[in-house]
Amino acid sequence: MAMMTRGEETRARILDTAQDAVLAKGFEATSIDEIVASAEITKSGFFYHFKDKNALARALIERHITVEEEIFDGLLGRARELSDDPLQAALIGLKFLAELIEDMPGGHPGCIVATAAYQDRLFNADVRAANRRAVLGWRHRFRAMFDEIAAVYPPRDGIDLDHLADMVSGIVEGGIVMARAMNDPLITSQQVMLLRSYVKLLFSPRPD
Amino acid sequence: MAMMTRGEETRARILDTAQDAVLAKGFEATSIDEIVASAEITKSGFFYHFKDKNALARALIERHITVEEEIFDGLLGRARELSDDPLQAALIGLKFLAELIEDMPGGHPGCIVATAAYQDRLFNADVRAANRRAVLGWRHRFRAMFDEIAAVYPPRDGIDLDHLADMVSGIVEGGIVMARAMNDPLITSQQVMLLRSYVKLLFSPRPD
DNA sequence: GAAGGTACAGTACCGCCGGTACGGTAGTTC
DNA sequence: GAACTACCGTACCGGCGGTACTGTACCTTC
Numbered sequence: 033m034a035m036m037t038r039g040e041e042t043r044a045r046i047l048d049t050a051q052d053a054v055l056a057k058g059f060e061a062t063s064i065d066e067i068v069a070s071a072e073i074t075k076s077g078f079f080y081h082f083k084d085k086n087a088l089a090r091a092l093i094e095r096h097i098t099v100e101e102e103i104f105d106g107l108l109g110r111a112r113e114l115s116d117d118p119l120q121a122a123l124i125g126l127k128f129l130a131e132l133i134e135d136m137p138g139g140h141p142g143c144i145v146a147t148a149a150y151q152d153r154l155f156n157a158d159v160r161a162a163n164r165r166a167v168l169g170w171r172h173r174f175r176a177m178f179d180e181i182a183a184v185y186p187p188r189d190g191i192d193l194d195h196l197a198d199m200v201s202g203i204v205e206g207g208i209v210m211a212r213a214m215n216d217p218l219i220t221s222q223q224v225m226l227l228r229s230y231v232k233l234l235f236s237p238r239p240d
Numbered sequence: 241m242a243m244m245t246r247g248e249e250t251r252a253r254i255l256d257t258a259q260d261a262v263l264a265k266g267f268e269a270t271s272i273d274e275i276v277a278s279a280e281i282t283k284s285g286f287f288y289h290f291k292d293k294n295a296l297a298r299a300l301i302e303r304h305i306t307v308e309e310e311i312f313d314g315l316l317g318r319a320r321e322l323s324d325d326p327l328q329a330a331l332i333g334l335k336f337l338a339e340l341i342e343d344m345p346g347g348h349p350g351c352i353v354a355t356a357a358y359q360d361r362l363f364n365a366d367v368r369a370a371n372r373r374a375v376l377g378w379r380h381r382f383r384a385m386f387d388e389i390a391a392v393y394p395p396r397d398g399i400d401l402d403h404l405a406d407m408v409s410g411i412v413e414g415g416i417v418m419a420r421a422m423n424d425p426l427i428t429s430q431q432v433m434l435l436r437s438y439v440k441l442l443f444s445p446r447p448d
Numbered sequence: 449g450a451a452g453g454t455a456c457a458g459t460a461c462c463g464c465c466g467g468t469a470c471g472g473t474a475g476t477t478c
Numbered sequence: 479g480a481a482c483t484a485c486c487g488t489a490c491c492g493g494c495g496g497t498a499c500t501g502t503a504c505c506t507t508c
Contacts, residue, residue, distance in 0.1 A: 038475090039484060058358060060268045063465060075467090077485050085466070149420040150266060150358045160423075167421045189437045195430045198418055202431050206414025210406055212357040213375045215368075222403045223410050229397045230438040246504085247455060271494060283496090285456050293495070454505075462497075468490080476483075 043081045046071045051092055051144075059089060059147050086156050089148060093162045096144045097169060104173060107132065118180040119235050125177070126200075126228040133204070134221040146205050170201045185235040196234075203227045251289045254279045259300055262352065267297060294364050301370045304352045305377060312381060315340065326388040327443050333385070334408075334436040341412070342429040354413050378409045393443040404442075411435045 036044065049070040053062040064085065068078050082088045111125035133140050145166050148155055174197035182193060207220030244252065257278040261270040272293065276286050290296045319333035341348050353374050382405035390401060415428030 037483090042484075064467085065465070074486055076487075079467075080483095080485060145421060146417045147358055149417050150354065163421050164423065167418060188441065191434070191437060192430070195427075195434055198427060199431060199434050202414035202418045202427075203410065204414070205417040206410035206412070209354045209357050209413040209417070210375060210410045213353060213371050215372065219403075219406060219410075222400070223407060226399070226403055226407050226438075229399060230434075230441070233396060233438070233441040245454090250455075272496085273494075282457050284458075287496075288454095288456060450508095452505105452507085454503105456503085457501080459500085460498085463495095465492105465494080467492095470489090471487090473486080474484090476481100478479100478481085 039081075042071075042073060042077065046073070046078065046081060046088075047091060047095060050088060051095075054092065054144065054147065059085075059144075086159055089155055090159045090162050093144055093148060093159065093166060097162075097166045100166075101169065101173075103132070108173075108177065117184070118177070119185055119231075122177055122181055123228055123232055126224060126231065129204075130221040130224040130228070133207075133224060134218065136217075140204075140208050140211065140217070140220050143205060143208055146208065167198075167201060171197045173197075174200045181231075181235050185237055187234050188236075189234060191234065199227060199230075247289070250279075250281060250285065254281070254286060254289060254296075255299060255303060258296060259303075259352075262300065267293075267352075294367055297363055298367045298370050301352055301367065301374060305370075305374045308374075309377065309381075311340070316381075316385065325392070326385070327393055327439075330385055330389055331436055331440060334432060334439065337412075338429040338432040338436070341415075341432060342426065344425075348412075348416050348419065348425070348428050351413060351416055354416060375406075375409060379405045381405075382408045389439075389443050393445055395442050396444075397442060399442065404439075407435060407438075 046067060050062065050067045053066060053070070064075065064078060067088075068075050071078075082091065107128045108121075108125045111128055112121045114124050115121045145163055148159060148163050171194060175193055178193045178196050187193075203223050203226075204220065207223035210223070211217050211219040254275060258270065258275045261274060261278070272283065272286055275296075276283050279286075290299065315336045316329075316333045319336055320329045322332050323329045353371055357371060379402060383401055386401045386404050395401075411431050411434075412428065415431035418431070419425050419427040
């Protein structure tokens with residue numbers, strides 16, 4: 033990280049400025065000329081690092097995946113330190129997630145994956161594949177979490193745990209859409225807390 | 241409906257062809273030239289009916305709202321005929337909703353509202369206002385449904401019923417994002433069924 | 449039956465955007 | 479000093495959203 037070549041630094045600067053613009057305005061609305069101006073390079077320089085806008089999208093998604101994984105690792109790791117019980121750890125983790133989203137200034141900045149999902153006809157197979165890998169990563173992560181819980185507390189309803197794992201991502205994505213549509217940044221964290229309530233009811237051995 | 245002037249017919253034809261294209265490829269990827277060719281008019285004709293692409297987006301969203309309201313009215317109306325109990329009626333209605341989504345060829349075609357939400361910097365205040373009205377309509381509809389249930393069965397957890405009402409829309413929107421990202425059209429209906437499971441657990445007086 | 453509005457067709461044009469092509473060059477490496 | 483990396487500069491292309499203006503078939507109203 034500390035030792036970057038000049039090329040790597042320029043590439044990182046392009047990604048940084050591009051990410052800010054994309055999260056603020058969407059991928060389509062962010063022009064290459066604009067990125068070029070913000071990153072203080074020329075158009076030639078941009079196309080030297082990325083062969084087209086698809087390549088930029090793919091790089092943004094893949095960087096997003098790694099950053100997000102680190103955040104989730106930290107979140108769930110801290111939650112597990114706070115309780116030996118897998119259900120309690122999950123409930124703490126979901127609360128942390130809701131707080132994380134709520135504390136983001138101006139609400140969750142929006143998810144690049146979803147942005148790509150809604151414009152996937154514009155993107156090529158590479159971008160779509162990167163997108164699928166991101167969602168699959170979430171599924172496996174939360175599937176493992178729910179497996180641990182289900183080993184101790186059998187779920188109250190005949191639930192497919194893969195579907196339940198997808199629900200975490202789905203609630204966040206849907207919450208972002210709702211928050212944007214309603215211009216109310218709190219909606220996303222509220223939805224995560226409802227998911228937490230569901231997980232609690234689903235796995236709790238006895239109500240209250 | 242049967243008696244339309246020539247202008248109304250042309251306008252409806254533009255909206256029909258535009259909606260097909262937008263749901264298939266997204267709003268940005270659908271060019272006016274393309275709509276004009278499909279609707280067999282000229283560019284002048286298009287701009288006679290819509291002053292710009294924003295006006296088209298707004299008209300699409302507003303038409304989408306009315307069509308969707310009719311569908312939901314039919315769905316929930318039929319569900320209520322099948323059971324006097326508000327909780328059972330809601331569970332039947334959610335099952336109907338999941339089936340409706342599952343039966344859509346190629347999965348849910350995607351929600352225009354979400355498309356607009358993810359590109360809202362491109363749209364003007366009119367479009368965003370129409371978008372908010374759509375989501376508010378859903379909230380009020382499902383809020384009324386949950387109010388009826390809560391009057392009979394107090395919810396097991398301290399839940400804000402507005403948030404729960406938003407969860408219906410949020411689950412559907414998030415499910416669409418996930419279905420698109422994973423290229424698995426069944427995800428959306430699976431997520432709706434999980435929401436049904438939550439509603440069941442949340443309001444059921446005794447487990448099982 | 450002339451006047452005026454409605455509902456377009458036709459043509460020409462503009463600026464922005466993604467992308468291509470290609471030549472030049474400062475700095476680094478061997 | 480040759481070769482490679484990492485760009486800069488300029489010119490250009492086609493597609494897109496949108497504007498501007500003229501023309502005109504059809505219908506209604508007086």
